[in-house]
Amino acid sequence: MANREVILLRGDELRTLEITVGAGQARELVFVALPGESGVIDCSVSVSFSGEGGDCVLSGLYLAGGSSRVNFTVNVEHGVPRCSSSQLFKGIVAGRARTGFFGLIRVPEHCIGTEAYQQNHNLLLGDDCHAQSLPQLEIYADDVRCSHGATFGRLGDEELFYMRSRGIPEFEARRLQMTAFASEVLEGLPEDIVCQALEALESLL
């Protein structure tokens, strides 16, 4: 995990990143987007590989409330055989916020042995917010393993009932559920970033 980079995006931010993963190299990037009440975050990441055996792990968490906007564009170009990549992006959307996730995995001809995964999960907390997801696969080679998944959901009523019937107040129960949802991305991050994220998470309630 030596190559893990954590990128914190706060308030208004426009960020473009280009990542090249060398032969046999492993890169890991974690994005945490906290736009606050009215921030606009637009982050676009493109990943390419320059040698075989490269591995790139991307994950991200966006917590959008108020009238904020968050947009993630992730382009992974598997231009070299036998490389792997994975993406895990999770968002909690509340208030009148709008979020978008656009992810593309492209595997050109003859780039066999590619493994690429992509996941986008969204939690919607209100009826005025809007979330969009475009997980896309463009594959021109046959011996590859590629998959993607996207979900949209809300806080589970049964879990809430379970906790409330055990004396956990509703606010606390919801916070717990959201923390659990976010922890997949937050786990192992520096403490100050986790604290900032949890604070932002609480403000969405």
Added chain:
Amino acid sequence: MAEKADILETLTTKEYSEGFTTDIEQEFFPKGLNDDIVRALSAKKGEPEWMLEFRLDALHRWQKMKMPEWGHLEIPPIDFQDIIYFAAPKPPKKREEVDPELLRTFDKLGIPLEERDALSGVAVDAVFDSVSVKTTFRKTLQEKGIIFCPFSEAVRDYPDLVRKYLARVVPPSDNFFAALNSAVFSDGSFCYIPKGVRCPMELSSYFRINARGIGQFERTLIVADEGSYVSYLEGCTAPMRDENQLHAAIVEIIVEKDAEVKYSTVQNWYPGDSQGRGGIFNFVTKRGLCRGERSRLFWTQVETGSAITWKYPSTILRGDGSHSEFYSVALTNNYQQADTGTKMVHIGKNTTSRIVSKGISAGQSQNSYRGLVKVASGASGVRNHSQCDSLLIGDMCGAHTFPVIECANSGAILEHEATTSKISDEQLFYLRQRGISEEDAVALIVGGYASDVLQRLPMEFAIEARRLLSVSLEGSVG
């Protein structure tokens, strides 16, 4: 590699058994598209004034539109002035008679135009180029109050119904090909199931392109009134030719309260030869509206033909508690291109939908799934599950997935998953060592892969679909 070359050889000689031409006297309109052609077409069909106005309005809209370019397709330029927009077999002397040559054609295609006891389960509306040749079992259906007739007859005999529902789901300005179709649509089927009637047999439309240089533009309108049920099948074929031919259809379905419609398609247009020459350009707009509460609409499609397919059967779920399902198998081989998928637009409360799409690409083909799942802000309790899998056979083909998911309601639960894989060597080895030939093994694996969809098809179609899948795949594995 040598083995691969042999197999490609067999593939090139693969027969498209529906590729014959019927030699029959036909009348044509001159090539080109303008106000005069539309007027002549309308006059030919003896249409009322409102229909002509509808066509002209659509034509003028179309003239201002551009061909859509967002598809993952390479479409060679189409000269819309170089197409014949109307071709029909010369009418027989006696009105009720059908030319025996035509009867033979449809018989050869396995579509009996005579009402036989053995096949009493299916009523057929057979469309040959621009006109409907015959609609079977109309009497039997009429007894139940079901209207099933060629579109041009419906305009004449049931103008109120047609006017009430025409273009309610797909307006002429919807897209380029919808506008084109609205201007020049020649025939198709009209079907109305009255309140509370369960249609006793499967209804079907069979489309056949025969004449050279023509485009086929048919329109199907299905209305299922409250509490009714109908299962509708659609099939199509065309002769083998080196030039491309255009087919741009519209299917509109309106499902009222508590009604249910099943729409199944086995699309087997001529796909072009192994070098990518010829084949049908299939640009189709299909859309259903679940208008009433608890209405249900099921799409099932097996797509094996066409040089280019551009088709997105969609459902607008407006009635509360309405439900729609989309099952699709799209197989492309050689130089075929397919960009197909569905749209599920959730507007009503507690609406649910399911999407299962299986793409199979072989040869140098490109196969894309493109889909939309949209939840409006007032639509609470929405549930959707989408699954789209791609199977790649050979390293020259492409399989793509372009879903769009939009959600504006916190009560919705949406899931989408997609995988891409190939037929694994282990699977093949397992079957081969049990004495199953490579081709049979592949057909077996593909059949299993597609079975989720195939088992949704009505029986007559399921057999046909299985046969088509294995024929279309012949020799594509080395």
